[in-house]
Amino acid sequence: MPVVTLSSDSHPLGREIAVRAATALGYDCVDREILKAVAERHDVPETDLHKALDESPSPFGISSKNHARYLAYIEEAALAVLLKDNVVCRGLAAHLYVRGISHVLKIRILADPQKLAGEISSGRTLSFEKASALLKRREGFRRRWSLAAYRVDETDPSVYDMVISLTRIDPDEAVKTIVETTGYRKFKPMTYSLKCLKDKALASRVRVTLMEQFPDVTVQADGSSVVVQTKALEREKQKRTEVIKKLAGEFPEVAAVEVQILPDIFRKAAESFR
Amino acid sequence: MAGKLELLLLDDEPIVGKRLKPALAKIGCNVEVFEDPKQALDRIHQKTFDIVVTDIRMDEIDGLEILEHVLRKSPRTKVIMITGYAMMAVAREAMEKGAYDFISKPFTPDDLRKVIAMAAQALGSPIDSETADPEEPSEPAETR
Amino acid sequence: MSQKEGNPHHDLADQAMSLEGRSGRIHAVEFTRKALLARRRYSLRLYIYLGFFLIFLIAVGVATSMMLTMDVVEKKLRFLEIANEYMLEIRQARRFEKNFFLHGTNLNDALENVYQAKQILNDNKEELGKIIGKDSQSIILFNFIRYEVLLKRLVDLEQTKRNNPDYPQRKKEVESELSRYGQEMVSLANHLMKKEKEALSEAILRSRHIHMYSLVFLLFFLVLNAYLLGSRILGTIGRFSVHAKRIGSGDFTPIPPGRRFRDEFTDLAIEINQMIRELESREAVLIQSHKMRAIGTLTAGVAHELNNPINNITITAHMLLEDYDHLSDEERKEMVRDVVNEAGRSKAIISDLLDFARESGTQLEPLDLPELLRETIHLASNQIRLSGINIELQSRGHLPRIHGDRQQLRQAFLNLILNAVDASSKGGKIQVLLVPADEPGYVAVKMVDFGSGIPEHTLDSIFDPFFTTKTSGKGTGLGLSVSQGIVAKHGGRILASSVQGKGSTFTVTLPVTTIPADIDSGDNLPGRPA
Numbered sequence: 001m002p003v004v005t006l007s008s009d010s011h012p013l014g015r016e017i018a019v020r021a022a023t024a025l026g027y028d029c030v031d032r033e034i035l036k037a038v039a040e041r042h043d044v045p046e047t048d049l050h051k052a053l054d055e056s057p058s059p060f061g062i063s064s065k066n067h068a069r070y071l072a073y074i075e076e077a078a079l080a081v082l083l084k085d086n087v088v089c090r091g092l093a094a095h096l097y098v099r100g101i102s103h104v105l106k107i108r109i110l111a112d113p114q115k116l117a118g119e120i121s122s123g124r125t126l127s128f129e130k131a132s133a134l135l136k137r138r139e140g141f142r143r144r145w146s147l148a149a150y151r152v153d154e155t156d157p158s159v160y161d162m163v164i165s166l167t168r169i170d171p172d173e174a175v176k177t178i179v180e181t182t183g184y185r186k187f188k189p190m191t192y193s194l195k196c197l198k199d200k201a202l203a204s205r206v207r208v209t210l211m212e213q214f215p216d217v218t219v220q221a222d223g224s225s226v227v228v229q230t231k232a233l234e235r236e237k238q239k240r241t242e243v244i245k246k247l248a249g250e251f252p253e254v255a256a257v258e259v260q261i262l263p264d265i266f267r268k269a270a271e272s273f274r
Numbered sequence: 275m276a277g278k279l280e281l282l283l284l285d286d287e288p289i290v291g292k293r294l295k296p297a298l299a300k301i302g303c304n305v306e307v308f309e310d311p312k313q314a315l316d317r318i319h320q321k322t323f324d325i326v327v328t329d330i331r332m333d334e335i336d337g338l339e340i341l342e343h344v345l346r347k348s349p350r351t352k353v354i355m356i357t358g359y360a361m362m363a364v365a366r367e368a369m370e371k372g373a374y375d376f377i378s379k380p381f382t383p384d385d386l387r388k389v390i391a392m393a394a395q396a397l398g399s400p401i402d403s404e405t406a407d408p409e410e411p412s413e414p415a416e417t418r
Numbered sequence: 419m420s421q422k423e424g425n426p427h428h429d430l431a432d433q434a435m436s437l438e439g440r441s442g443r444i445h446a447v448e449f450t451r452k453a454l455l456a457r458r459r460y461s462l463r464l465y466i467y468l469g470f471f472l473i474f475l476i477a478v479g480v481a482t483s484m485m486l487t488m489d490v491v492e493k494k495l496r497f498l499e500i501a502n503e504y505m506l507e508i509r510q511a512r513r514f515e516k517n518f519f520l521h522g523t524n525l526n527d528a529l530e531n532v533y534q535a536k537q538i539l540n541d542n543k544e545e546l547g548k549i550i551g552k553d554s555q556s557i558i559l560f561n562f563i564r565y566e567v568l569l570k571r572l573v574d575l576e577q578t579k580r581n582n583p584d585y586p587q588r589k590k591e592v593e594s595e596l597s598r599y600g601q602e603m604v605s606l607a608n609h610l611m612k613k614e615k616e617a618l619s620e621a622i623l624r625s626r627h628i629h630m631y632s633l634v635f636l637l638f639f640l641v642l643n644a645y646l647l648g649s650r651i652l653g654t655i656g657r658f659s660v661h662a663k664r665i666g667s668g669d670f671t672p673i674p675p676g677r678r679f680r681d682e683f684t685d686l687a688i689e690i691n692q693m694i695r696e697l698e699s700r701e702a703v704l705i706q707s708h709k710m711r712a713i714g715t716l717t718a719g720v721a722h723e724l725n726n727p728i729n730n731i732t733i734t735a736h737m738l739l740e741d742y743d744h745l746s747d748e749e750r751k752e753m754v755r756d757v758v759n760e761a762g763r764s765k766a767i768i769s770d771l772l773d774f775a776r777e778s779g780t781q782l783e784p785l786d787l788p789e790l791l792r793e794t795i796h797l798a799s800n801q802i803r804l805s806g807i808n809i810e811l812q813s814r815g816h817l818p819r820i821h822g823d824r825q826q827l828r829q830a831f832l833n834l835i836l837n838a839v840d841a842s843s844k845g846g847k848i849q850v851l852l853v854p855a856d857e858p859g860y861v862a863v864k865m866v867d868f869g870s871g872i873p874e875h876t877l878d879s880i881f882d883p884f885f886t887t888k889t890s891g892k893g894t895g896l897g898l899s900v901s902q903g904i905v906a907k908h909g910g911r912i913l914a915s916s917v918q919g920k921g922s923t924f925t926v927t928l929p930v931t932t933i934p935a936d937i938d939s940g941d942n943l944p945g946r947p948a
Binding site: 287289290293294296297331358359378379380381382383384 | 718721722723724725726728729730731732733734736737740741753756760804
Binding site: 191 | 357360361362365366367369370372373375376377378385389
């Protein structure tokens with residue numbers, strides 16, 4: 001059956017819909033509670049994982065390097081959950097990295113702006129202008145956050161298969177619509193899409209392993225072969241390739257590792273002028 | 275077991291048919307191989323197959339067109355699409371049009387045999403995707 | 419003042435044709451710097467100082483000549499005064515002389531006047547001589563002295579008239595002689611006055627002329643100076659703006675020496691040449707990174723095409739492994755042959771792309787355009803087929819070769835072809851026409867698509883960097899700008915025309931010289947006349 005990723009501009013609302021949809025479908029609902037296990041596994045503070053999902057890297061908060069690392073941990077865990085099938089995944093930014101997989105139904109729930117403003121300002125009543133300014137600011141922040149972390153604009157509706165605005169549609173209707181949509185043939189899992197998801201999960205596991213040493217790596221997996229890309233100068237090339245091949249080769253599913261060292265043309269250009 | 279599965283295999287790459295025919299025959303399929311989509315279509319109109327395996331991108335007739343023809347002729351036929359360059363949009367379109375499964379090249383004979391076994395199961399005439407030969411190498415199990 | 423620039427690149431350079439692009443340029447920049455500095459320095463500042471100094475000198479000259487003429491006039495005036503005095507004295511003397519003869523008055527007064535006149539003549543003997551000449555002077559003097567002698571004789575006669583019987587007789591004689599010389603003397607004085615007056619007015623006229631001519635000369639000099647200074651500055655600025663335009667269009671030849679001397683503009687030229695070097699290295703990075711993008715576009719087509727042979731290999735290898743024991747040797751061999759053939763096919767599919775992707779230095783060589791276009795179309799063929807588009811290449815007649823960099827031109831044409839593919843809808847057609855250009859000595863490559871066309875208001879900006887009509891993330895907006903840069907380097911240009919709803923035509927014109935276009939002037943600079 002299709003898996004569902006659900007994201008919302010309002011945490012409580014998203015959670016509510018996700019739980020109800022999962023119940024109606026007979027699926028598990030996976031939310032941020034898995035972060036506890038992730039934190040334990042990688043020995044990082046759980047609060048930092050939450051922060052990485054909600055905040056941008058800053059000199060006072062999480063450093064860029066840790067930010068990327070934490071998000072990679074979360075991605076790895078979320079993909080593992082999605083692979084189990086029959087889940088509704090929420091709050092783990094899955095809609096931003098599980099793209100191009102036909103049996104993943106990506107849903108965005110938009111809260112009523114008035115209620116949302118009240119929720120953000122923790123119950124205070126705001127004037128209409130103040131509320132809309134607040135929402136606009138928050139939307140801008142989420143856009144920047146998602147673009148920085150995954151190069152995807154979270155607020156862009158074309159990211160999702162379905163966007164439901166709760167201003168007009170009741171939560172009951174929303175849940176019903178979600179359940180109905182999962183029944184569409186086009187969201188049916190197939191060998192190809194399952195393979196894609198499996199590839200993604202493997203790539204993300206390899207990436208987590210490699211990130212300790214090479215924060216800029218990108219990893220792609222295709223079946224049992226893995227392609228790793230990283231930027232380096234000519235002289236670092238050989239050593240890096242060896243280290244990456246060894247680390248990635250330790251995964252039992254990985255049969256072949258290809259390392260592509262991209263010439264760091266800007267660094268190269270900068271050096272050639274010295 | 276209700277006799278042999280009638281299977282049509284269409285791919286404009288000759289090697290695909292040449293090699294897969296014996297591979298599929300081993301699991302009890304009666305395979306007819308075509309390279310030309312037009313001839314395949316003619317055959318589809320003549321005979322009802324249990325399973326049709328077709329490439330999506332071919333020069334004259336699109337695999338999706340074949341899919342439509344097959345399902346119009348016989349809705350119970352399971353159509354398995356294969357493609358060289360898979361994209362989500364095409365995959366969803368194929369599924370929506372009623373494809374049974376969608377696999378991307380390159381695949382191994384075992385990959386296809388597993389999919390066919392599942393299709394056979396769905397048709398109500400299960401077959402064993404494992405061939406009798408014990409020496410045959412087996413891929414890590416695909417889960418569904 | 420200035421030599422023609424821009425053409426010398428065509429002069430030589432049949433010599434070394436390949437040179438690594440950037441290092442060649444660095445060499446060219448360095449060489450030009452030396453050539454620029456090798457000339458004698460004649461700075462603008464010096465020129466301006468010299469000009470003003472000359473103007474000052476001329477003003478001094480004018481003032482001096484004015485003072486001199488004034489002096490002359492003043493002298494003449496004073497002499498006229500003297501002549502006047504002399505005239506008065508002798509007239510007075512004659513009056514007394516007449517009175518004596520008429521009324522028998524005293525003659526001493528007349529003598530007094532004669533002495534005075536004589537004094538004046540003596541005092542101004544020098545000047546007088548200069549003005550009227552020695553001869554006239556001696557005549558005047560002779561007359562005067564005769565007059566004086568006669569007058570003295572008359573005085574003596576008067577004193578001895580009692581004891582002189584022929585006194586009346588003698589008096590008569592002296593009187594007539596006296597009147598003769600007196601008249602002569604007065605007329606000579608008059609003549610002197612007249613002459614002197616003429617000289618004065620002549621001096622005044624001369625001084626007026628000097629004033630006038632020196633003003634005219636000053637004006638002429640000022641105009642000449644302004645013209646020379648202006649044309650030196652404006653001419654150089656004009657030259658620089660031509661260079662700036664050229665550099666802007668992607669021709670990164672350093673600015674060569676244009677005059678026989680160097681000045682402040684030379685410093686500017688050196689700085690600009692340095693800038694060109696930086697610009698070029700940046701452009702090289704840009705072209706390379708853009709090439710990578712083009713390759714990214716091509717990969718979709720290649721991946722599709724590549725998966726077929728890989729799939730064939732996978733299936734065949736697996737079946738060979740599975741059925742190894744049951745197969746005959748012949749069957750096994752056939753399967754292995756299939757694997758080998760399909761591996762070769764895979765290699766062929768990617769080799770074009772790999773060849774294109776290779777980072778290579780600038781390499782100038784004679785190129786057969788139809789061949790180059792065929793290669794380029796082949797490179798994009800998977801992409802074209804995937805989009806369901808027909809492409810046809812037509813080459814009219816035999817066209818001369820062009821000279822250029824294979825890789826870069828391929829990149830430029832590929833951009834245009836991929837743009838045409840994007841603009842065309844499925845089942846559409848693209849025509850690539852190779853024809854002689856309207857301009858003699860050029861060939862034109864026309865890429866015609868029958869897509870939606872380009873709106874007129876954007877047609878002007880399509881070559882601007884970062885201009886794109888594609889949705890964000892799909893295009894960088896650098897394709898046409900980079901292509902334009904590459905073609906400009908080859909001495910050609912790209913023109914776009916479009917009819918909305920009917921399609922667009924991009925025309926690339928390239929010179930057909932057998933001489934390399936100036937993509938790398940490092941090797942043709944040395945012979946350039948500096």
